[in-house]
Amino acid sequence: MPYCVKCGVKLEDGVDKCPLCGTKVLIDEKVIPEKPFFPIEKDEKLESGMGKQRKAIFEVSLLLSIIAEAVIALSIEPNFVWFPLLCVFYAEIAFIVAFTMPKPNYFKIASWEVILLMGFLVAFDYLMNNVMSWSYIACISLWLYWTVAVFPFVLTKKKKFMFIELILSLLAFLVLLDYDDSHLSWSLVVGFPVILCLTILSLGFIGLLKLPSTPKPRMTDYVYIVFIIVCFSIGFGDFASTGYSKITWSRAFWFVGIGFLIYEIVVLFAKNIRRFFYSENRHE
């Protein structure tokens, strides 16, 4: 009969490690393993559902929302009752979805909350105006939020795909915004060129930072690079809006962008200057 040398307890015949401390046990092949005391579960049923405390919170919140809805329905005039009823209903559904989700993660919860918020805004808009008006733009903005700040979380291992997805979602956002009046105008003339400029500059800087001679970028480098890309993109937008003929209101953006670009290139490649500006390595 095997023993655990650490715990000193006897073990079942045929067991390869101690269940208390995990110490491996030498199996004597001549010994026939004992029938396990605990049967091997044919179907390992895992516990599902909510724990007791979560269930209590869920039930209390549901009760409170039902009571709130009843009080609202009885105390407010019928013409104006729909708005607070809708708000309480949305709040309760949003809470229930987030709270009761099995194995929640940011992507699941954020996705569901975006869908619910879209539904709430559309319902609110429709009940207020009998037609969808401002909620169209709100929904597109929420969709952009989802494509930029939620969906990329499932693509963390596929960075190239994430980058393409971000660019395409920005393009789609501009097109959908422009299509509100049923024809495309500014998105083709200004939007697309700005996104193109943004993409080219981003790819350029990514390539630059990956060069073997480039030192490891710090957080400030990333901040300045983003700032440069934004300045140039805005400036390019102004340039595109005038039919690529002149720069009007965005001169300041161009100047600042060029200034920061020169600074960043110098700081990236001139070690002495980099050392001067980054005080952490001044004493190296």
Place this chain on the structure above:
Amino acid sequence: MKFFDRDYSVPEGFFPLDNASIIYPPTEAKYNTQVFRMSIDLNIPIDRVVLHEALMDLLERMPYFKVRLREGFFWYYLSPNKKTPTIFDDDVRPCTRISKQKELKNFLFRVCAGENRIAIDFYHCLTDGGGGQTFLLSLFVRYLELKKYEIKEVPGIIRCNEKIQPWETKDQFQSYFDRNLPPPDFVKKAYHYKGILADRAYFTSGSIEIEDIKRISRHFGYTITEFLAALLIKVFLETEGKEKKPVQISIPISLRKLTGKNTMRNFSMFVIVSINPRLGEYTFKEILSLVSLQIKLQTEKHEIKRFISRNVSGERNFVVKSVPNFLKKPFFKIVSDVLGETQYTTTISNIGLVNLPDEVSSLIERYDFFLTPNQKNPVSMAVSGINGKLFVNFSSYLKSDTLVEKKFFKYLVNWGVKVKIHSNRR
């Protein structure tokens, strides 16, 4: 006849839950299955057909087990279940949730049969350990009778040829209610052992020779229950780091022997023994003496009455009676947390040594008792014994942490006790 004194020997319409059971259905959840298992391992093979026949005979004799749980407007209640229970294979994890399993056909117990094992999982709202033991042993005796074994008198068993007695279905808590008694003293929050929870329970069973345990507990001068409870407290005191909250063990005590009244329903109370590490270091002897003293104090007849009166007064409170069940449910969960799980670190339940006549006990190799822990207190212990052997069964919801079990058994080994371990941690 007053409502609570009504005789429910044969359930016709509805059958109220006993006072202890009221809290179970609304608080049943993941990590709170409220199921306990009793099982016997035999040295003869089990004939499932005969076992099923024995089960049907026993349910005919004990119709208060052939019930289903229903939710009424004000309370949960039990009503007759006309279906036929199934006997399951012995490949079901002990103490799995009963409420969620459709194959159970709404029965509040699950009978599993292996090659040499009869195991029954009971939902706590049906009965407690004492009632469960009587049911299991009665089933086994009936099975032996059908297999043509000659079984003479077996004390503490219900025979199928006997008539149903009123005490079997009586809610004995009601007879001890006294509205003039003050409630028990408030119990402080206990230390809770924390860890990553698995989505299932793990069990570790240690078989020990009773003579070894008796030798050690006699050496210290205390009973086996007091000794094991003190050892468990010592283990938790060692696992507690800077927290220094009191380690409090909940010990269910059957009130049948203490009051002289019997029933097949729930009839037990919980004694909470507490050791506060902020008062300084305790030797094992000091822990033992405090545990013994606290058990004696809390099982004194006036304290028992006070404990029962507190619980029954909750049920009889006008506001609680008048509020619909769907409003009561979330508050029962909160109350069971505040007045229940927060007050203890773990549970140790000792069903005791089973004494049976030789013609029955000679066929039994093991008698096991398993509890389920809960989310706040993820480790619990159940103890049972038969034929010179003691079985200490740990239940745990912790994914990979076995520190409590390891320390406990290591202490026993260091005191010269031989322990054999079985576990479903693979």
